[in-house]
Amino acid sequence: MPEVSFGPNLLADLAQMWSLPFMVNAFRAGTLVAVLAALAGYFVVLRRQTFAAHTLSVVGFPGATAAAWLGWSVTGGYLAASVAAAAVFALRPRATGRRQRAESAVIGTAAAFALACGFLFSTRSQGSVDGTTALLFGSVLGISTGQVVTLTWLAVVVLVLLTVVARPLLFGSLDPVVARAGGVPVRLLDAGFLVTLGAVIAMTAQITGALLVFALLVLPAATAQRLTARPLRAALVAVAIAVATTWVALTATFYTPYPVGFWLADLAFAGFVLATGVGAVRGRWHRSGRVAAVPAMVVGGTP
Protein backbone atom coordinates (compact mmCIF):
# COMPACT_ATOMS: atom_id res chain seq x y z
CA MET A 1 0.00 0.00 0.00
CA PRO A 2 1.86 3.02 -1.28
CA GLU A 3 0.72 6.37 0.05
CA VAL A 4 -0.35 5.38 3.59
CA SER A 5 1.76 6.06 6.61
CA PHE A 6 1.26 5.51 10.33
CA GLY A 7 1.47 8.65 12.43
CA PRO A 8 1.26 9.47 16.13
CA ASN A 9 -2.35 10.67 15.71
CA LEU A 10 -4.23 7.40 16.14
CA LEU A 11 -7.59 8.86 15.20
CA ALA A 12 -6.16 10.13 11.92
CA ASP A 13 -4.66 6.71 11.32
CA LEU A 14 -8.01 5.02 11.88
CA ALA A 15 -9.74 7.55 9.63
CA GLN A 16 -7.19 6.90 6.91
CA MET A 17 -7.69 3.14 7.20
CA TRP A 18 -11.46 3.32 7.35
CA SER A 19 -11.71 5.54 4.29
CA LEU A 20 -11.18 2.32 2.37
CA PRO A 21 -14.32 0.13 2.24
CA PHE A 22 -12.42 -3.16 2.25
CA MET A 23 -10.70 -2.21 5.51
CA VAL A 24 -14.04 -1.28 7.07
CA ASN A 25 -15.38 -4.68 6.09
CA ALA A 26 -12.25 -6.36 7.40
CA PHE A 27 -12.72 -4.65 10.79
CA ARG A 28 -16.42 -5.54 10.90
CA ALA A 29 -15.85 -9.16 9.96
CA GLY A 30 -12.75 -9.40 12.14
CA THR A 31 -14.60 -8.14 15.22
CA LEU A 32 -17.53 -10.52 14.74
CA VAL A 33 -15.21 -13.43 14.21
CA ALA A 34 -13.03 -12.52 17.19
CA VAL A 35 -16.03 -12.50 19.55
CA LEU A 36 -17.34 -15.85 18.35
CA ALA A 37 -13.97 -17.57 18.16
CA ALA A 38 -13.02 -16.47 21.67
CA LEU A 39 -16.31 -17.67 23.19
CA ALA A 40 -16.26 -21.00 21.38
CA GLY A 41 -12.55 -21.22 22.14
CA TYR A 42 -13.21 -20.96 25.88
CA PHE A 43 -15.13 -24.23 25.69
CA VAL A 44 -12.63 -25.78 23.27
CA VAL A 45 -9.85 -25.25 25.80
CA LEU A 46 -11.96 -26.49 28.75
CA ARG A 47 -13.06 -29.55 26.80
CA ARG A 48 -9.55 -30.16 25.49
CA GLN A 49 -10.86 -30.29 21.95
CA THR A 50 -8.05 -28.34 20.33
CA PHE A 51 -7.12 -31.31 18.18
CA ALA A 52 -10.67 -31.63 16.90
CA ALA A 53 -10.75 -27.88 16.25
CA HIS A 54 -7.52 -28.08 14.28
CA THR A 55 -8.92 -30.93 12.18
CA LEU A 56 -12.13 -29.04 11.45
CA SER A 57 -10.18 -26.01 10.27
CA VAL A 58 -7.94 -28.06 7.99
CA VAL A 59 -10.85 -30.04 6.56
CA GLY A 60 -12.50 -26.81 5.46
CA PHE A 61 -9.62 -26.11 3.08
CA PRO A 62 -10.45 -28.79 0.46
CA GLY A 63 -14.09 -27.70 0.74
CA ALA A 64 -13.12 -24.16 -0.16
CA THR A 65 -10.79 -25.08 -3.03
CA ALA A 66 -13.28 -27.62 -4.40
CA ALA A 67 -15.94 -24.92 -4.38
CA ALA A 68 -13.59 -22.54 -6.18
CA TRP A 69 -12.84 -25.22 -8.78
CA LEU A 70 -16.57 -25.78 -9.37
CA GLY A 71 -17.22 -22.06 -9.48
CA TRP A 72 -19.23 -22.01 -6.22
CA SER A 73 -18.87 -19.78 -3.19
CA VAL A 74 -15.51 -20.37 -1.51
CA THR A 75 -16.87 -19.39 1.90
CA GLY A 76 -19.83 -21.70 1.39
CA GLY A 77 -17.52 -24.55 0.47
CA TYR A 78 -15.40 -24.03 3.57
CA LEU A 79 -18.47 -23.82 5.80
CA ALA A 80 -20.06 -26.93 4.30
CA ALA A 81 -16.89 -28.98 4.65
CA SER A 82 -16.09 -28.06 8.24
CA VAL A 83 -19.69 -28.37 9.42
CA ALA A 84 -19.98 -31.76 7.69
CA ALA A 85 -16.75 -32.90 9.33
CA ALA A 86 -18.05 -31.66 12.69
CA ALA A 87 -21.23 -33.69 12.17
CA VAL A 88 -19.13 -36.80 11.49
CA PHE A 89 -17.16 -36.13 14.68
CA ALA A 90 -20.37 -35.65 16.63
CA LEU A 91 -21.99 -38.85 15.40
CA ARG A 92 -18.98 -41.10 15.79
CA PRO A 93 -19.19 -43.53 18.72
CA ARG A 94 -17.16 -42.53 21.77
CA ALA A 95 -13.76 -44.18 21.82
CA THR A 96 -11.77 -44.66 25.00
CA GLY A 97 -8.31 -45.80 25.99
CA ARG A 98 -6.41 -47.66 23.31
CA ARG A 99 -9.09 -47.06 20.69
CA GLN A 100 -8.91 -43.35 21.41
CA ARG A 101 -5.19 -43.30 20.62
CA ALA A 102 -5.79 -45.23 17.43
CA GLU A 103 -8.58 -42.84 16.59
CA SER A 104 -6.46 -39.73 16.96
CA ALA A 105 -3.93 -41.24 14.55
CA VAL A 106 -6.73 -41.85 12.06
CA ILE A 107 -7.99 -38.30 12.45
CA GLY A 108 -4.50 -36.87 12.00
CA THR A 109 -4.05 -38.91 8.84
CA ALA A 110 -7.41 -37.78 7.53
CA ALA A 111 -6.48 -34.15 8.19
CA ALA A 112 -3.24 -34.50 6.21
CA PHE A 113 -5.18 -36.18 3.40
CA ALA A 114 -7.68 -33.30 3.44
CA LEU A 115 -4.90 -30.76 3.06
CA ALA A 116 -3.47 -32.72 0.13
CA CYS A 117 -6.89 -32.86 -1.54
CA GLY A 118 -7.30 -29.13 -1.04
CA PHE A 119 -3.95 -28.53 -2.67
CA LEU A 120 -4.94 -30.74 -5.60
CA PHE A 121 -8.24 -28.91 -6.10
CA SER A 122 -6.49 -25.56 -5.96
CA THR A 123 -4.13 -26.57 -8.77
CA ARG A 124 -7.07 -27.85 -10.85
CA SER A 125 -8.96 -24.59 -10.64
CA GLN A 126 -6.02 -22.56 -11.95
CA GLY A 127 -6.52 -20.67 -8.71
CA SER A 128 -3.83 -18.13 -8.12
CA VAL A 129 -1.14 -18.93 -5.59
CA ASP A 130 -2.31 -15.81 -3.76
CA GLY A 131 -5.80 -17.26 -3.41
CA THR A 132 -4.47 -20.49 -1.94
CA THR A 133 -2.15 -18.61 0.39
CA ALA A 134 -5.08 -16.47 1.57
CA LEU A 135 -7.16 -19.58 2.27
CA LEU A 136 -4.36 -21.08 4.34
CA PHE A 137 -2.83 -18.05 6.02
CA GLY A 138 -5.60 -15.45 5.97
CA SER A 139 -6.27 -12.18 4.22
CA VAL A 140 -7.99 -8.86 4.84
CA LEU A 141 -8.82 -8.38 1.22
CA GLY A 142 -11.98 -9.37 -0.49
CA ILE A 143 -14.48 -9.42 2.36
CA SER A 144 -17.59 -8.11 0.72
CA THR A 145 -20.42 -6.25 2.42
CA GLY A 146 -22.64 -9.20 1.60
CA GLN A 147 -20.26 -11.48 3.49
CA VAL A 148 -20.34 -9.15 6.47
CA VAL A 149 -24.14 -9.35 6.50
CA THR A 150 -24.06 -13.15 6.36
CA LEU A 151 -21.43 -13.22 9.10
CA THR A 152 -23.59 -10.96 11.26
CA TRP A 153 -26.56 -13.30 11.02
CA LEU A 154 -24.47 -16.35 11.75
CA ALA A 155 -22.85 -14.52 14.64
CA VAL A 156 -26.23 -13.63 16.16
CA VAL A 157 -27.40 -17.23 15.93
CA VAL A 158 -24.20 -18.62 17.44
CA LEU A 159 -24.16 -16.01 20.22
CA VAL A 160 -27.76 -16.76 21.21
CA LEU A 161 -27.09 -20.50 21.13
CA LEU A 162 -23.95 -20.25 23.25
CA THR A 163 -25.62 -17.96 25.78
CA VAL A 164 -28.62 -20.25 26.14
CA VAL A 165 -26.60 -23.42 26.67
CA ALA A 166 -23.67 -21.79 28.51
CA ARG A 167 -24.30 -23.35 31.92
CA PRO A 168 -25.32 -26.88 30.88
CA LEU A 169 -22.48 -26.91 28.37
CA LEU A 170 -20.02 -25.86 31.08
CA PHE A 171 -21.41 -28.54 33.39
CA GLY A 172 -21.23 -31.20 30.69
CA SER A 173 -17.72 -30.12 29.72
CA LEU A 174 -16.38 -30.31 33.27
CA ASP A 175 -18.26 -33.32 34.59
CA PRO A 176 -20.22 -35.19 31.91
CA VAL A 177 -21.15 -38.09 34.21
CA VAL A 178 -22.73 -35.97 36.93
CA ALA A 179 -24.27 -33.56 34.44
CA ARG A 180 -25.92 -36.40 32.57
CA ALA A 181 -27.21 -37.98 35.77
CA GLY A 182 -28.62 -34.58 36.75
CA GLY A 183 -30.68 -34.29 33.58
CA VAL A 184 -28.35 -32.35 31.27
CA PRO A 185 -28.60 -33.70 27.70
CA VAL A 186 -24.83 -34.10 27.47
CA ARG A 187 -24.71 -36.06 24.20
CA LEU A 188 -26.91 -33.56 22.40
CA LEU A 189 -24.91 -30.62 23.73
CA ASP A 190 -21.62 -32.27 22.70
CA ALA A 191 -22.90 -32.81 19.17
CA GLY A 192 -24.44 -29.35 18.96
CA PHE A 193 -21.25 -27.73 20.19
CA LEU A 194 -19.12 -29.52 17.59
CA VAL A 195 -21.37 -28.46 14.73
CA THR A 196 -21.44 -24.89 16.02
CA LEU A 197 -17.67 -25.04 16.34
CA GLY A 198 -17.44 -26.12 12.70
CA ALA A 199 -19.39 -23.01 11.68
CA VAL A 200 -17.35 -20.69 13.93
CA ILE A 201 -14.12 -22.08 12.53
CA ALA A 202 -15.34 -21.58 8.98
CA MET A 203 -16.10 -17.93 9.80
CA THR A 204 -12.82 -17.40 11.61
CA ALA A 205 -10.84 -18.86 8.74
CA GLN A 206 -12.18 -16.08 6.50
CA ILE A 207 -9.77 -13.75 8.30
CA THR A 208 -7.11 -16.01 9.77
CA GLY A 209 -6.92 -18.67 7.07
CA ALA A 210 -7.35 -22.37 7.70
CA LEU A 211 -3.98 -22.88 9.35
CA LEU A 212 -4.04 -19.92 11.74
CA VAL A 213 -7.54 -20.29 13.19
CA PHE A 214 -5.97 -20.99 16.58
CA ALA A 215 -4.76 -17.40 16.76
CA LEU A 216 -8.33 -16.34 17.57
CA LEU A 217 -9.89 -19.61 18.70
CA VAL A 218 -7.46 -21.12 21.18
CA LEU A 219 -4.84 -18.55 22.11
CA PRO A 220 -7.14 -15.85 23.57
CA ALA A 221 -9.11 -18.45 25.54
CA ALA A 222 -5.97 -20.16 26.82
CA THR A 223 -4.52 -16.76 27.75
CA ALA A 224 -7.69 -15.76 29.57
CA GLN A 225 -7.71 -18.98 31.57
CA ARG A 226 -4.20 -18.25 32.78
CA LEU A 227 -5.41 -14.88 34.02
CA THR A 228 -8.62 -15.87 35.77
CA ALA A 229 -10.33 -19.04 36.95
CA ARG A 230 -13.84 -17.55 36.90
CA PRO A 231 -15.74 -18.99 33.95
CA LEU A 232 -17.76 -15.94 32.92
CA ARG A 233 -14.87 -13.57 33.47
CA ALA A 234 -12.49 -15.82 31.54
CA ALA A 235 -14.88 -15.94 28.59
CA LEU A 236 -15.17 -12.14 28.57
CA VAL A 237 -11.41 -11.65 28.92
CA ALA A 238 -10.92 -14.05 26.00
CA VAL A 239 -13.28 -11.93 23.90
CA ALA A 240 -11.43 -8.76 24.85
CA ILE A 241 -8.07 -10.30 23.97
CA ALA A 242 -9.34 -11.65 20.65
CA VAL A 243 -10.92 -8.34 19.63
CA ALA A 244 -7.83 -6.36 20.65
CA THR A 245 -5.58 -8.79 18.81
CA THR A 246 -7.71 -8.49 15.69
CA TRP A 247 -7.81 -4.70 15.72
CA VAL A 248 -4.10 -4.30 16.29
CA ALA A 249 -3.31 -6.98 13.70
CA LEU A 250 -5.54 -5.37 11.07
CA THR A 251 -4.00 -1.96 11.70
CA ALA A 252 -0.49 -3.39 11.57
CA THR A 253 -1.31 -5.23 8.36
CA PHE A 254 -2.52 -2.01 6.80
CA TYR A 255 0.57 -0.02 7.72
CA THR A 256 3.26 -2.68 7.25
CA PRO A 257 4.18 -5.02 4.41
CA TYR A 258 3.49 -8.11 6.55
CA PRO A 259 0.34 -10.27 6.14
CA VAL A 260 -2.54 -10.38 8.60
CA GLY A 261 -1.99 -14.01 9.53
CA PHE A 262 1.50 -13.22 10.73
CA TRP A 263 0.31 -10.36 12.93
CA LEU A 264 -2.66 -12.25 14.37
CA ALA A 265 -0.67 -15.31 15.31
CA ASP A 266 2.27 -13.33 16.69
CA LEU A 267 0.21 -10.95 18.77
CA ALA A 268 -1.94 -13.75 20.15
CA PHE A 269 1.12 -15.79 20.98
CA ALA A 270 2.83 -12.83 22.65
CA GLY A 271 -0.25 -12.34 24.81
CA PHE A 272 -0.17 -16.00 25.81
CA VAL A 273 3.50 -15.89 26.77
CA LEU A 274 2.93 -12.73 28.78
CA ALA A 275 -0.04 -14.23 30.62
CA THR A 276 1.89 -17.40 31.36
CA GLY A 277 4.64 -15.29 32.90
CA VAL A 278 2.13 -13.33 34.96
CA GLY A 279 0.44 -16.58 36.03
CA ALA A 280 3.73 -18.14 37.10
CA VAL A 281 4.70 -15.12 39.17
CA ARG A 282 1.28 -14.91 40.78
CA GLY A 283 1.25 -18.67 41.42
CA ARG A 284 4.55 -18.57 43.27
CA TRP A 285 3.29 -15.67 45.32
CA HIS A 286 0.06 -17.48 46.29
CA ARG A 287 1.83 -20.68 47.16
CA SER A 288 4.28 -18.97 49.46
CA GLY A 289 1.38 -17.27 51.26
CA ARG A 290 -0.54 -20.50 51.66
CA VAL A 291 1.90 -22.71 53.50
CA ALA A 292 0.93 -21.55 56.96
CA ALA A 293 -2.79 -21.87 56.30
CA VAL A 294 -2.93 -25.55 55.35
CA PRO A 295 -2.58 -27.37 58.68
CA ALA A 296 -5.11 -25.04 60.29
CA MET A 297 -7.66 -25.92 57.60
CA VAL A 298 -7.28 -29.64 58.04
CA VAL A 299 -7.86 -29.42 61.76
CA GLY A 300 -10.58 -26.81 61.47
CA GLY A 301 -12.37 -28.85 58.81
CA THR A 302 -13.53 -31.45 61.30
CA PRO A 303 -17.21 -30.78 61.94
Added chain:
Amino acid sequence: MTPALVMTDVAVRAGRRLLWSGLTAQLQPGEFTAVLGPNGAGKSTLIKAVLGLHPLAAGRLTVLGGAPGESNREIGYLPQRRSVDPTLRVRGIDIVRLGLDGHRYGLPLPGRGARRAAAEVDALVELVGATGWAHRPVGELSGGEQQRLLIAQALARRPRLLLLDEPLDALDLANQAAIAGLIGRICTDRQVSVVMVAHDVNPILPYLDRVLYLANGRVATGPPGAVITSETLTALLGAPIEVLSTADGRLVVVGQPEAPHLHSARHRDEAPQPGGGGRA
Protein backbone atom coordinates in the same frame (compact mmCIF):
# COMPACT_ATOMS: atom_id res chain seq x y z
CA MET B 1 -43.75 -40.90 53.49
CA THR B 2 -42.68 -42.46 50.18
CA PRO B 3 -39.64 -44.66 50.56
CA ALA B 4 -36.55 -43.34 48.78
CA LEU B 5 -35.79 -46.66 47.16
CA VAL B 6 -37.75 -49.85 46.76
CA MET B 7 -35.89 -52.78 45.25
CA THR B 8 -37.70 -56.02 44.61
CA ASP B 9 -35.67 -59.00 43.48
CA VAL B 10 -33.43 -56.80 41.33
CA ALA B 11 -30.70 -58.31 39.14
CA VAL B 12 -28.14 -56.54 37.00
CA ARG B 13 -25.91 -57.64 34.15
CA ALA B 14 -22.67 -56.23 32.80
CA GLY B 15 -22.58 -57.19 29.17
CA ARG B 16 -23.80 -60.82 29.24
CA ARG B 17 -22.52 -61.62 32.71
CA LEU B 18 -24.92 -61.54 35.64
CA LEU B 19 -23.31 -59.29 38.25
CA TRP B 20 -25.70 -59.95 41.08
CA SER B 21 -29.34 -60.88 41.61
CA GLY B 22 -32.01 -61.15 44.25
CA LEU B 23 -31.59 -57.71 45.78
CA THR B 24 -34.64 -56.82 47.82
CA ALA B 25 -34.62 -53.83 50.13
CA GLN B 26 -36.55 -50.73 51.05
CA LEU B 27 -34.71 -47.55 52.02
CA GLN B 28 -36.53 -44.81 53.89
CA PRO B 29 -35.79 -41.09 54.04
CA GLY B 30 -33.28 -40.37 56.78
CA GLU B 31 -31.71 -43.82 56.52
CA PHE B 32 -28.03 -44.42 55.93
CA THR B 33 -27.22 -47.45 53.79
CA ALA B 34 -23.76 -48.78 52.97
CA VAL B 35 -23.02 -50.77 49.84
CA LEU B 36 -20.10 -53.09 50.48
CA GLY B 37 -18.34 -55.80 48.54
CA PRO B 38 -15.12 -56.68 46.76
CA ASN B 39 -13.82 -54.88 43.65
CA GLY B 40 -15.90 -55.67 40.61
CA ALA B 41 -18.87 -56.91 42.65
CA GLY B 42 -21.17 -54.40 40.96
CA LYS B 43 -21.47 -51.68 43.59
CA SER B 44 -21.05 -48.80 41.14
CA THR B 45 -23.39 -50.56 38.76
CA LEU B 46 -26.07 -50.61 41.46
CA ILE B 47 -25.71 -46.82 41.81
CA LYS B 48 -25.98 -46.40 38.04
CA ALA B 49 -29.08 -48.57 37.95
CA VAL B 50 -30.70 -46.32 40.57
CA LEU B 51 -29.91 -43.32 38.35
CA GLY B 52 -31.46 -45.06 35.37
CA LEU B 53 -28.09 -45.20 33.61
CA HIS B 54 -27.85 -49.00 33.70
CA PRO B 55 -30.74 -51.33 32.80
CA LEU B 56 -32.09 -53.98 35.14
CA ALA B 57 -31.87 -57.61 34.12
CA ALA B 58 -34.77 -58.50 36.37
CA GLY B 59 -36.91 -57.20 39.21
CA ARG B 60 -38.47 -53.86 40.06
CA LEU B 61 -36.80 -50.67 41.20
CA THR B 62 -38.70 -47.61 42.37
CA VAL B 63 -36.72 -44.44 43.02
CA LEU B 64 -38.44 -41.66 44.97
CA GLY B 65 -41.77 -43.09 43.94
CA GLY B 66 -41.03 -43.26 40.20
CA ALA B 67 -39.02 -45.17 37.64
CA PRO B 68 -35.22 -44.88 37.77
CA GLY B 69 -34.02 -41.76 35.94
CA GLU B 70 -37.31 -39.90 36.38
CA SER B 71 -36.42 -37.85 39.43
CA ASN B 72 -32.67 -37.53 39.06
CA ARG B 73 -32.94 -33.83 39.83
CA GLU B 74 -33.80 -34.78 43.38
CA ILE B 75 -30.77 -37.04 43.65
CA GLY B 76 -27.28 -35.93 44.64
CA TYR B 77 -24.66 -38.06 42.91
CA LEU B 78 -20.96 -38.36 43.54
CA PRO B 79 -19.37 -40.79 41.08
CA GLN B 80 -16.43 -42.97 42.00
CA ARG B 81 -13.27 -40.89 42.06
CA ARG B 82 -11.75 -39.85 38.83
CA SER B 83 -8.74 -37.58 38.69
CA VAL B 84 -9.43 -33.93 37.97
CA ASP B 85 -7.30 -32.49 35.19
CA PRO B 86 -4.54 -30.67 37.12
CA THR B 87 -4.50 -27.84 34.57
CA LEU B 88 -8.23 -27.20 34.97
CA ARG B 89 -8.64 -23.49 35.63
CA VAL B 90 -12.07 -23.30 37.22
CA ARG B 91 -12.62 -22.39 40.88
CA GLY B 92 -13.95 -24.84 43.41
CA ILE B 93 -16.87 -22.56 44.06
CA ASP B 94 -17.87 -22.72 40.38
CA ILE B 95 -17.91 -26.51 40.58
CA VAL B 96 -20.25 -26.34 43.58
CA ARG B 97 -22.42 -23.78 41.79
CA LEU B 98 -22.89 -26.16 38.86
CA GLY B 99 -24.58 -28.56 41.24
CA LEU B 100 -27.07 -25.81 42.10
CA ASP B 101 -28.01 -24.45 38.67
CA GLY B 102 -25.69 -26.06 36.12
CA HIS B 103 -28.68 -27.66 34.42
CA ARG B 104 -30.42 -24.32 33.81
CA TYR B 105 -30.48 -22.70 30.40
CA GLY B 106 -29.61 -19.06 29.84
CA LEU B 107 -27.35 -16.91 31.96
CA PRO B 108 -28.29 -15.92 35.52
CA LEU B 109 -29.39 -12.31 35.75
CA PRO B 110 -27.62 -10.25 38.39
CA GLY B 111 -29.92 -9.37 41.26
CA ARG B 112 -31.56 -10.98 44.22
CA GLY B 113 -31.65 -14.46 42.68
CA ALA B 114 -27.95 -14.37 41.90
CA ARG B 115 -27.11 -13.15 45.42
CA ARG B 116 -29.21 -15.90 46.95
CA ALA B 117 -27.49 -18.53 44.80
CA ALA B 118 -24.07 -17.19 45.77
CA ALA B 119 -25.01 -17.24 49.45
CA GLU B 120 -26.27 -20.79 49.10
CA VAL B 121 -22.99 -21.88 47.52
CA ASP B 122 -21.05 -20.21 50.34
CA ALA B 123 -23.16 -22.03 52.90
CA LEU B 124 -22.53 -25.38 51.18
CA VAL B 125 -18.81 -24.75 51.04
CA GLU B 126 -18.81 -23.93 54.73
CA LEU B 127 -20.91 -26.98 55.53
CA VAL B 128 -18.30 -29.32 54.04
CA GLY B 129 -15.45 -27.32 55.55
CA ALA B 130 -13.95 -26.26 52.22
CA THR B 131 -13.95 -22.50 52.76
CA GLY B 132 -10.17 -22.37 52.83
CA TRP B 133 -9.70 -23.49 49.25
CA ALA B 134 -13.03 -23.00 47.47
CA HIS B 135 -11.75 -19.98 45.57
CA ARG B 136 -8.72 -21.71 44.12
CA PRO B 137 -8.70 -23.57 40.79
CA VAL B 138 -9.83 -27.16 41.45
CA GLY B 139 -7.02 -28.65 39.40
CA GLU B 140 -4.52 -27.38 41.97
CA LEU B 141 -6.29 -28.91 44.97
CA SER B 142 -5.47 -32.15 46.72
CA GLY B 143 -7.73 -35.16 46.22
CA GLY B 144 -9.36 -34.71 49.61
CA GLU B 145 -9.95 -31.00 49.06
CA GLN B 146 -11.58 -31.75 45.70
CA GLN B 147 -13.69 -34.46 47.29
CA ARG B 148 -15.20 -32.08 49.84
CA LEU B 149 -16.14 -29.66 47.08
CA LEU B 150 -17.73 -32.45 45.05
CA ILE B 151 -19.74 -33.51 48.09
CA ALA B 152 -20.92 -29.91 48.39
CA GLN B 153 -21.91 -30.03 44.72
CA ALA B 154 -23.92 -33.22 45.30
CA LEU B 155 -25.74 -31.54 48.20
CA ALA B 156 -26.50 -28.35 46.30
CA ARG B 157 -29.97 -29.12 45.06
CA ARG B 158 -31.14 -30.29 48.50
CA PRO B 159 -31.53 -33.87 47.27
CA ARG B 160 -33.90 -36.37 48.87
CA LEU B 161 -31.53 -39.18 47.94
CA LEU B 162 -27.73 -39.08 48.05
CA LEU B 163 -25.74 -41.61 46.05
CA LEU B 164 -22.09 -41.49 47.05
CA ASP B 165 -19.66 -43.85 45.33
CA GLU B 166 -16.61 -44.25 47.57
CA PRO B 167 -16.58 -40.65 48.80
CA LEU B 168 -14.02 -41.41 51.51
CA ASP B 169 -11.34 -43.05 49.41
CA ALA B 170 -9.14 -39.98 48.90
CA LEU B 171 -9.25 -38.89 52.52
CA ASP B 172 -6.95 -39.46 55.45
CA LEU B 173 -8.37 -41.12 58.56
CA ALA B 174 -9.25 -37.88 60.35
CA ASN B 175 -11.04 -36.55 57.30
CA GLN B 176 -12.80 -39.86 56.69
CA ALA B 177 -14.30 -39.60 60.16
CA ALA B 178 -15.15 -35.94 59.64
CA ILE B 179 -16.89 -36.44 56.28
CA ALA B 180 -18.68 -39.56 57.52
CA GLY B 181 -19.98 -37.53 60.47
CA LEU B 182 -21.05 -34.72 58.18
CA ILE B 183 -22.98 -37.08 55.90
CA GLY B 184 -24.50 -38.84 58.88
CA ARG B 185 -25.72 -35.51 60.19
CA ILE B 186 -27.16 -34.44 56.84
CA CYS B 187 -28.89 -37.79 56.64
CA THR B 188 -30.80 -37.34 59.90
CA ASP B 189 -31.17 -33.53 59.94
CA ARG B 190 -32.48 -33.19 56.40
CA GLN B 191 -34.16 -36.59 56.22
CA VAL B 192 -32.08 -37.52 53.20
CA SER B 193 -31.71 -41.17 52.30
CA VAL B 194 -27.99 -41.84 51.90
CA VAL B 195 -26.54 -44.72 49.91
CA MET B 196 -22.78 -44.87 50.25
CA VAL B 197 -20.42 -47.28 48.55
CA ALA B 198 -17.47 -48.01 50.83
CA HIS B 199 -14.62 -50.42 51.31
CA ASP B 200 -13.96 -49.65 54.95
CA VAL B 201 -17.16 -49.74 56.97
CA ASN B 202 -15.63 -48.42 60.17
CA PRO B 203 -15.82 -44.66 59.59
CA ILE B 204 -19.54 -44.88 58.80
CA LEU B 205 -20.46 -47.65 61.23
CA PRO B 206 -21.90 -45.31 63.91
CA TYR B 207 -24.39 -43.85 61.42
CA LEU B 208 -25.37 -46.96 59.48
CA ASP B 209 -28.91 -48.29 59.39
CA ARG B 210 -28.41 -50.93 56.74
CA VAL B 211 -25.81 -52.76 54.71
CA LEU B 212 -26.11 -54.16 51.20
CA TYR B 213 -23.23 -56.58 50.81
CA LEU B 214 -22.63 -57.67 47.21
CA ALA B 215 -20.35 -60.61 46.46
CA ASN B 216 -20.19 -63.63 44.18
CA GLY B 217 -23.38 -62.64 42.42
CA ARG B 218 -25.38 -62.58 45.62
CA VAL B 219 -26.53 -59.93 48.03
CA ALA B 220 -26.87 -59.89 51.79
CA THR B 221 -28.97 -57.10 53.28
CA GLY B 222 -29.81 -56.04 56.79
CA PRO B 223 -28.55 -53.99 59.70
CA PRO B 224 -24.74 -53.91 59.92
CA GLY B 225 -24.72 -56.08 63.03
CA ALA B 226 -26.56 -58.80 61.14
CA VAL B 227 -24.64 -58.67 57.85
CA ILE B 228 -21.09 -58.07 58.96
CA THR B 229 -20.85 -61.31 60.91
CA SER B 230 -18.69 -64.37 60.51
CA GLU B 231 -21.63 -66.54 59.42
CA THR B 232 -23.13 -64.20 56.81
CA LEU B 233 -19.85 -63.24 55.21
CA THR B 234 -18.57 -66.82 55.18
CA ALA B 235 -21.72 -67.93 53.38
CA LEU B 236 -21.62 -64.98 50.98
CA LEU B 237 -17.95 -64.99 50.09
CA GLY B 238 -17.58 -68.77 50.10
CA ALA B 239 -14.41 -68.61 52.18
CA PRO B 240 -13.93 -68.83 55.94
CA ILE B 241 -14.34 -65.32 57.31
CA GLU B 242 -14.03 -64.17 60.86
CA VAL B 243 -15.38 -60.84 62.04
CA LEU B 244 -13.82 -59.52 65.21
CA SER B 245 -14.97 -56.54 67.19
CA THR B 246 -12.31 -54.42 68.83
CA ALA B 247 -12.68 -52.71 72.18
CA ASP B 248 -13.30 -49.34 70.48
CA GLY B 249 -16.13 -50.77 68.40
CA ARG B 250 -14.28 -51.23 65.14
CA LEU B 251 -14.88 -54.29 63.00
CA VAL B 252 -12.02 -56.39 61.77
CA VAL B 253 -12.74 -58.83 58.98
CA VAL B 254 -10.18 -61.59 58.82
CA GLY B 255 -9.73 -63.99 55.93
CA GLN B 256 -11.65 -62.03 53.39
CA PRO B 257 -10.32 -62.25 49.83
CA GLU B 258 -10.37 -58.48 49.67
CA ALA B 259 -8.79 -58.14 53.10
CA PRO B 260 -6.62 -55.03 52.87
CA HIS B 261 -9.57 -52.73 52.15
CA LEU B 262 -12.05 -53.73 54.81
CA HIS B 263 -9.35 -53.86 57.40
CA SER B 264 -8.52 -51.17 59.75
CA ALA B 265 -4.88 -50.41 59.18
CA ARG B 266 -3.39 -51.83 62.32
CA HIS B 267 -4.66 -55.35 61.69
CA ARG B 268 -3.64 -55.47 58.09
CA ASP B 269 -0.80 -57.99 58.49
CA GLU B 270 -3.03 -60.53 60.26
CA ALA B 271 -4.98 -61.05 57.08
CA PRO B 272 -4.33 -64.27 55.23
CA GLN B 273 -3.96 -63.29 51.59
CA PRO B 274 -6.51 -64.00 48.84
CA GLY B 275 -8.59 -67.10 49.26
CA GLY B 276 -9.66 -66.81 45.63
CA GLY B 277 -13.03 -65.89 44.17
CA GLY B 278 -12.72 -62.16 44.77
CA ARG B 279 -14.36 -61.36 41.48
CA ALA B 280 -17.99 -62.17 41.11
